[in-house]
Amino acid sequence: MKTVDIAIVGGGPAGLSAAIAASRLGAKVALVDDNDRLGGQLVKQTHKFFGSKAHYCGTRGMDIAAILEQELRGLPAEILSGTSVVGLYGGRVLALASRERFTRLAFKCLIVATGAAENNLLFENNDLPGVYGAGAVQTLMNVYGVKPGTRVLMVGSGNIGLIVSYQLIQAGIEVAAVVEALPRIGGYHVHAAKLARLGVPILTSHTVLRALGKEEVEGAVICRVGRNLKPLSGSARRLKVDTICLAVGLTPLSELLWQTGCRMVYVSELGGHVAWHNENMQTSLCNIYLAGDVSGIEEASTAMLEGRVAGAHAAAQVIGLNPEAEGVIAGSQAELCAIRKGPFGDKAACGKSRLAECAALPA
Template sequence: MPANHVELAIVGAGPAGLAAALEAKAAGVDAVVFDENEQPGGQIFRQPPASFRVVDKSRMGRDYTRGRRLLEAVAAADIRIENGVTVWNVAPDHLACYRDDRSWNIKSDAIILATGAYDRPVPLPGWTLPGVFTSGGVQTLLKSQRVLAGRRVLLAGTGPLNLVLANQLAEAGADVVAVLELANPNLFELMPMAMGPWELLFDGIDYVTQLARRKIPLMRGWTLLEARGTDQVEAAVIGRVDRDWRTIKGSERTLDVDTICLGYGLVPSTELSRLIGCAHRYDAQLGGWIPTHDRYRETSIQSVFVAGDGSGVAGSLVAMEEGRLAGLRAAWRLQKIDDSSFHHKAAPILKRLHQLGRFRTVLDGLSAPRPGLFERMTDDTVICRCEEASYGDCRKAVSEGAVSLMELKPSLRAGMGMCQSRICGPTLVEVVARLTGRPQEAIAPFSVRPPVKPIPMSALLNQDAAE
């Protein structure tokens, strides 16, 4: 158990949290990073377990190599990372942590929440069949355990993760049948990307070129309509979509597959920023409800900062720059650096964020959910998997007067299961908005209560208090 007071507590050892720690440590801040994973790196730089031996590092891919550089810098700076620690409660001056059946509190003078994001769940007929995964889940299996989720794989959704994953699966020996991409932009819409930054543009071109070299069809303007099978996925019904992502009738086709990866973009993990009491706003392009913050990443609560995908999905390069800015600003708040030193160091980071922002705005615009995305559910499509509440159940509850997620809760128990609304919450915002004719921003998410992730009762009974 680490000491029970730190100057700066950082939640999340992904690109944002690690970059924040590097910057804060360089300014002389006593910073500690907490992460529930056994290894630092977050999603993109996810490491295999320490017990695995990586024989041929070149086969681990470009992200692994980039991640190693960041992890080596963190190791060289002697930054304290507490892995395997779930932060299950938070207040502006302390965190509650859990590891190895123990729970304890840590007081901190400043907090950076760099909690990342998770796959956006999109219910459609057959999505609960074994063999249907989220793309992030399949990638996690592959990256952390070197396990292939299936053999004959279809990827459907939108955004760059499916392109990356299709190549990784093919490289690992899967037969990738196709990548279905909802967005079908014209050249004019893509033009702003030509202004750079170049590394993102080259990454994109590289993913598409690799698919072509492997003869994996990239079907733009197509999507999954239904997963079919008895005990397991056996086929995928796919179809063409219009610009609103509504199905074009008559375009349906069936493909034989044993695995389907659903990758519809990401949803920011905002449990802790909501629990601590930060103000939030709705931004469809950045993934839904996100904490508001000033240009230096400080939230509506002084000395509480946010960085990375948890404050709006924007990718690992943006996450790192936001992390640096938050680390620097936290050092300024803790009076480790003065005004002029802060502004001198922050200026190039802000400039780089501005450049990266141009590219991301185009990508986000192409992949932000459009109306057709949530129209494939039928009355018996399950939305809340923990409590088995269906679209039909939601429709009935709304017709009886429910206009918010909290009003769905008593009748459906939606959001009360193990996932604590991570799966059903983002869909229910869309469904209730659509059924009531109100904008998404008028549909508040479920309220958050500790523990934000499931932890055993024995750990709570075994709790040490901060002094």
């Protein structure tokens, strides 16, 4: 069994940034990720990211992953890719499974940066082959170069639904329509405008009722919904598609945090159950930290900043607080604050302030 100062689970932007910050400050770090390639969600993002220059705006997500990985490989951190964390024993030991063997990793501090899982949607025949999550479609197209189908119905008009629709078109796949249950488009209008210019109808106040087909998707029935999001009778119509792509939100992947026994709270603005945490990304158990989408669904920029805060704070806990660690923590916290005060940060800001209110309540 190996022992490290800080074990980090998840090699997306949050975990990579945490590992870089902690390793730079002199802590003995091991980063574990279940994929062979580091970067988490970033490896399938072929588009240029929005945000600020300081957080790689204008750079493709996959290139941001490569930059962070290169930075980490220049530091004395151990990288265990292709390895899943499958359990936690006694609060201080992780069980790891790679293709070859099971091992254990003991830690003084743990940073959970496991990201999020895609939400499913309840409708008739939603288990037919040809119904995918948007993340799976991106992985097929952008990582493996495989087309998921020829004509797609996209469900959900948040940024993920809009961006993946555009990427489908770039891959030579037709997008029949984007349906959105709410009366307005959820994502940035710059992404919606690109689709509109290409003639893709974005149907707000619409949902998918049923997938058609016996062995695989051969079509979809869509309909209008009222204010209560219930289908309006007489509004159903058929679309000829062979793929239905669901982009209907993400839920923090917090199983490992539940297992630690730290305090969990439900905050809808953060995407569901999250571990309660303070501004240092520390949970109710002082040696357990979290960062990125597992702490509330946001973006790569905030994931990187939260990772830096968690990494620097955990490093300070094991090797002692010093001005360098204090600088990383304060600087990243200030940037997080500024992003959440920005035009698109209000939901996360509201969720994080609800967490702060929970601190006053008994566990």
